[in-house]
Amino acid sequence: MLTDPATDATEVFEAHRPLLHGVAYRMLGRVADAEDVVQDAWLRWSDVDRAEVREPRAYLVRITTRLAIDRLRQVTSRRESYVGPWLPEPLATDVLVSGGTAPDTAERTVFADTVTLAVLVVMESLSPLERAVFVLREAFGYPYAEIAGVLERSEAAVRQLAGRARRHVADGTPRFEVDPDRQRELTERFLAAATGDDLDGLLSLLAADARLVGDSGGKAKAPLRIIESPDKVARFLLGVAGGLPPGPELAFRELNGGLALLIAYGGIVDTVLQLGIQDGRIQTIYIIRNPDKLASLTA
Known part of the structure; x- marks a missing residue:
């Protein structure tokens, strides 16, 4: 044949x-x-x-x-x-x-x-x-x-x-911890502190050199510069969390080799949050909000 x-x-x-x-x-x-x-x-x-x-x-x-x-x-x-x-x-x-x-x-x-x-x-x-x-x-x-x-x-x-x-x-490249159980625990505590207006709780989770990197491509709300220092990062997050629409859909998924939190509304992924953890503290917070980069996750 x-x-x-x-x-x-x-x-x-x-x-x-x-x-x-x-x-x-x-x-x-x-x-x-x-x-x-x-x-x-x-x-x-x-x-x-x-x-x-x-x-x-x-x-x-x-x-x-x-x-x-x-x-x-x-x-x-x-x-x-x-x-x-x-x-x-x-x-x-x-x-x-x-x-x-x-x-x-x-x-x-x-x-x-x-x-x-x-x-x-x-x-x-x-x-x-x-x-x-x-x-x-x-x-x-x-x-x-x-x-x-x-x-x-x-x-x-x-x-x-x-x-x-x-x-x-x-x-x-920092050497982040990749234990998914530890990542999930810290992400949940981080989310609870941010949405609960708990400044002290957030600061207790952040490393001394904590920074936040947000990517929106100018198509969604996100910082246009990297935010550095625990206090600035925490206060920015509390301000953002206070303005979130009600009823977010939350899901954990492995992205780029690490656990990430997906925040969606009406089934459409709005934000991806991933934490870089070192020595038990959050050193880097990655927030991706550019809708062009989230379309494949929604699909």
């Missing part, structure tokens, strides 16, 4: 789709951009003479990475004109897959660590090539020689890019 080449091509591509989306999202920080890149990769794959492709996985990762680099260069001006702080679009990571298979605990930890909000924010300051090397090496464990082939650079150059990227990310 003959195999339909079109069907075979689709099956091969779909088997690698989670991997390709993972590469593109980490590089771009936006679900829609990642999906566009993966779709472009599919168009390239559907047109190529697959008899000439010895390793489909390597070929697909190569074209996806190059397409993501091109897209990254295109969106640079869009990021520079963004209103207020920029945060990545939240990604549901309830079930993480690596290359189409469920990872074990150790692999899952590494996989999730490369998709956290904190890491993706720091990666914004990397060059497109540094970002590509970091993603392929740290998230997916690609050998330097293989990355060199993907980027058409020497292995020595790739090693230099990897070293710079790794140091930069390590220096700029």
Whole structure:
């Protein structure tokens, strides 16, 4: 029985789709951009003479990475004109897959660590090539020689890019606690204090260097600058909580490798709140309110 080449091509591509989306999202920080890149990769794959492709996985990762680099260069001006702080679009990571298979605990930890909000924010300051090397090496464990082939650079150059990227990310990324039970407990206490007008309760939960990062893109109410110091953060939150509409729908979900609180009205996600916890205190509060970045969670 003959195999339909079109069907075979689709099956091969779909088997690698989670991997390709993972590469593109980490590089771009936006679900829609990642999906566009993966779709472009599919168009390239559907047109190529697959008899000439010895390793489909390597070929697909190569074209996806190059397409993501091109897209990254295109969106640079869009990021520079963004209103207020920029945060990545939240990604549901309830079930993480690596290359189409469920990872074990150790692999899952590494996989999730490369998709956290904190890491993706720091990666914004990397060059497109540094970002590509970091993603392929740290998230997916690609050998330097293989990355060199993907980027058409020497292995020595790739090693230099990897070293710079790794140091930069390590220096700029806090090591947050990721115990989901602890995150949920502190989030619930945080929410109770904020909505209960409990200034002392909020201050007791915040670290000495607490800060709040809000992303609205100018399309919803959120601070246009990062708020720093426990007192300023707490007073801002109390002011916001006092003006919330009644009847919010609350749900916990794993986003970007950590527990997050989704606040919705009428089934439409209005806000994503995620806490960065260090030494039992809340160090960073991420609030995402840009409706363009929440549409995929509502869907």
